[in-house]
Amino acid sequence: MKISFLGGGNMAAALIGGLADKGFAGADLQVVDLQADNRARLTERFGVRAVEGADEQWLAADVLVLAVKPQQMKAALAPMVGRLGTQLVVSIAAGLGLDALSRWLGGHRRLVRAMPNTPALIGAGITGLYADPTVDAAGRAAAEQVLSAVGGTVWVDSEAQIDAVTAISGSGPAYVFHFIEALQTAGREFGFDEATARRLAVETALGAARLAAAADEPASVLRERVTSKGGTTEAALRTLASAGWHDALVAAARAAAARGRELGAELGKD
Ligand SMILES: NC(=O)C1=CN([C@@H]2O[C@H](COP(=O)(O)OP(=O)(O)OC[C@H]3O[C@@H](n4cnc5c(N)ncnc54)[C@H](O)[C@@H]3O)[C@@H](O)[C@H]2O)C=CC1
Numbered sequence: 001m002k003i004s005f006l007g008g009g010n011m012a013a014a015l016i017g018g019l020a021d022k023g024f025a026g027a028d029l030q031v032v033d034l035q036a037d038n039r040a041r042l043t044e045r046f047g048v049r050a051v052e053g054a055d056e057q058w059l060a061a062d063v064l065v066l067a068v069k070p071q072q073m074k075a076a077l078a079p080m081v082g083r084l085g086t087q088l089v090v091s092i093a094a095g096l097g098l099d100a101l102s103r104w105l106g107g108h109r110r111l112v113r114a115m116p117n118t119p120a121l122i123g124a125g126i127t128g129l130y131a132d133p134t135v136d137a138a139g140r141a142a143a144e145q146v147l148s149a150v151g152g153t154v155w156v157d158s159e160a161q162i163d164a165v166t167a168i169s170g171s172g173p174a175y176v177f178h179f180i181e182a183l184q185t186a187g188r189e190f191g192f193d194e195a196t197a198r199r200l201a202v203e204t205a206l207g208a209a210r211l212a213a214a215a216d217e218p219a220s221v222l223r224e225r226v227t228s229k230g231g232t233t234e235a236a237l238r239t240l241a242s243a244g245w246h247d248a249l250v251a252a253a254r255a256a257a258a259r260g261r262e263l264g265a266e267l268g269k270d
């Protein structure tokens with residue numbers, strides 16, 4: 001399978017790194033990026049061909065991955081109109097709907113929306129996928145193969161659910177990093193040096209996430225098991241409850257989903 005990337009930024013580099021780890025040869029991967037330094041970095045690291053604009057060789061791939069920012073997408077797709085054949089096009093852009101992408105590609109419908117996340121950089125991503133109903137099983141399998149190079153994959157039942165995936169796992173690493181930042185702040189306040197505060201916070205997040213992944217019980221049961229009656233955790237959780245922490249996170253995810261829909265509506269009307 002030959003894969004070409006439109007945009008060679010953070011997410012494209014993570015995907016290319018994952019594919020290289022899975023045994024994809026540099027010769028089967030290509031990138032278009034406007035920035036010379038991004039092109040040079042990707043060629044040097046992974047041996048991929050990187051060009052400034054979509055030429056025939058770049059287009060002659062089985063899968064084209066759209067990895068530019070949503071605001072850059074329409075202009076980036078314009079040079080491709082009328083030049084696509086049977087390629088599967090996989091967009092990882094937040095918000096942008098299949099109808100807008102298809103229109104900007106001159107009516108191409110062999111399209112999949114995917115929403116990965118930055119842990120893809122270390123092969124620990126999770127990606128939501130939704131295919132245009134016209135995409136066949138082979139097309140779905142190809143999209144899944146690309147994204148599973150960097151972690152798990154989940155197919156969703158409706159396109160709207162891609163905005164929900166964006167809100168939970170696409171943006172989610174930022175919520176977790178914020179949580180780590182807060183625990184680190186507390187660690188520093190207690191007098192630990194930066195490295196120790198960081199280690200205590202990060203290992204806690206990592207260990208708890210691994211335990212949650214391995215356990216049969218829901219997270220609520222695992223939480224209760226940490227919480228001794230009249231103990232320290234109870235005091236901490238009472239403070240979180242009075243600060244509305246749980247509801248704030250749910251509201252944050254709702255805001256992310258709403259922003260995804262808004263981006264789609266704003267940009268997709270062109
Ligand atoms: N950063 C994240 O956590 C996630 C991002 N996404 C989506 O991935 C997409 C890419 O995001 P990042 O990699 O973070 O952005 P980025 O800004 O790192 O990469 C975009 C790249 O596209 C290039 N570019 C811009 N216009 C171009 C054009 N007309 N032709 C060719 N190349 C062009 C830029 O030079 C840049 O290198 C976005 O649509 C975003 O919504 C999806 C999941 C997670």
Ligand SMILES: O=C(O)[C@@H]1CCC=N1
Nearest residue numbers: 093094166170171172
């Ligand atoms: O913030 C964003 O719009 C992108 C999509 C998911 C994560 N980052």
